[in-house]
Amino acid sequence: MWLRVRFVLHKFDCRFRFIKCQYCFIKGESTCGQRALYEIGMTGIPIYNCNNNCSTGATALMLAKQLVETGNNDCVLAVGFEKMQPGSLSTTVSKPCFLSPKHSPMKRILFYSSIPIERYQPAHTLKSWRNHFKLPVGQ
Amino acid sequence: MTPQLFGNAGVEHMRKYGTKPEHFAKIAYKNHKHSVNNPYAQFQKEYTLQEIQNAPHVHEFLTRLQCSPTSDGSAAVVLASESFVRRHNLEAQAVEIVGMEMATDPPSSYQSGSMMQVVGHDMAKLAADRLFAKSKYQREDVDVIELHDCFSSNELITYEALGLCPPGGAGEMV
Numbered sequence: 001m002w003l004r005v006r007f008v009l010h011k012f013d014c015r016f017r018f019i020k021c022q023y024c025f026i027k028g029e030s031t032c033g034q035r036a037l038y039e040i041g042m043t044g045i046p047i048y049n050c051n052n053n054c055s056t057g058a059t060a061l062m063l064a065k066q067l068v069e070t071g072n073n074d075c076v077l078a079v080g081f082e083k084m085q086p087g088s089l090s091t092t093v094s095k096p097c098f099l100s101p102k103h104s105p106m107k108r109i110l111f112y113s114s115i116p117i118e119r120y121q122p123a124h125t126l127k128s129w130r131n132h133f134k135l136p137v138g139q
Numbered sequence: 140m141t142p143q144l145f146g147n148a149g150v151e152h153m154r155k156y157g158t159k160p161e162h163f164a165k166i167a168y169k170n171h172k173h174s175v176n177n178p179y180a181q182f183q184k185e186y187t188l189q190e191i192q193n194a195p196h197v198h199e200f201l202t203r204l205q206c207s208p209t210s211d212g213s214a215a216v217v218l219a220s221e222s223f224v225r226r227h228n229l230e231a232q233a234v235e236i237v238g239m240e241m242a243t244d245p246p247s248s249y250q251s252g253s254m255m256q257v258v259g260h261d262m263a264k265l266a267a268d269r270l271f272a273k274s275k276y277q278r279e280d281v282d283v284i285e286l287h288d289c290f291s292s293n294e295l296i297t298y299e300a301l302g303l304c305p306p307g308g309a310g311e312m313v
Contacts, residue, residue: 054289055241057214059241061216061218061239062239064216065239067218068218068219068220073220074219074222075217075218075219075220075223076217076218076219077215077217077218078216078217078218079213079215080213080215081211082212082213083211084209084210085209086209
């Protein structure tokens with residue numbers, strides 16, 4: 001990953017001290033951005049980590065653009081890297097939210113996707129969710 | 140599960156607009172052809188349409204060569220303000236961002252009972268509409284598109300969402 005950063009910085013003709021840069025970081029565990037970038041220098045700059053699945057890179061780019069637009073930062077680096085697990089993508093939701101496989105079978109949401117949006121409000125109990133999912137096939 | 144989502148969305152498109160499995164295979168054919176010129180591509184082999192269609196089936200019409208593989212990778216971009224670019228004489232290598240939009244699911248994604256909506260048709264449409272409304276450019280001005288092609292059906296559906304062709308016209312466009 002840091003090779004790629006060096007490559008980009010090299011192409012960028014890095015004549016300025018990039019201590020002024022602000023990094024936007026993406027994907028993986030929290031602070032993985034710090035871990036990766038310390039390899040090319042510990043400059044003390046702010047580093048942000050974000051994860052937005054397939055749109056993580058686009059998210060980092062957008063946030064970086066907005067940071068520049070605010071006028072607070074002149075130069076921002078958006079970096080992404082990923083090491084995927086073998087096999088197909090899996091759902092790894094640890095907190096009980098409405099996408100939790102335990103409380104709301106994902107396939108049902110997606111294949112019988114006629115759930116009124118009100119169902120997403122927290123006022124509804126899990127019980128009402130379960131009742132909803134007892135809809136017969138084809139509804 | 141993702142091949143099922145995108146595969147079923149493709150099936151819905153076929154039912155609705157008469158799109159054929161060949162249309163999806165042609166998208167994969169084009170994308171594999173592009174990979175030959177990219178030294179950073181994970182696979183750099185060109186496949187014939189026949190090879191793509193005869194590859195092991197993953198879900199419905201989706202064959203393995205129409206699905207994205209598991210991969211590792213990285214990318215980096217430097218963003219700078221206009222004054223910064225001028226100060227450091229970087230105009231020659233700078234690319235201007237004329238617009239950027241991001242959108243998430245509107246209620247229709249889950250209310251319409253449509254798989255095409257679930258996999259992000261309306262979301263992409265929302266972002267594209269916002270972008271073209273804000274920028275001085277129109278769809279006709281776009282020369283190059285880099286499109287997320289996790290599955291061939293995703294690319295086909297996104298053609299229509301971005302407004303590159305009328306709804307249902309993606310098969311014909313391919």
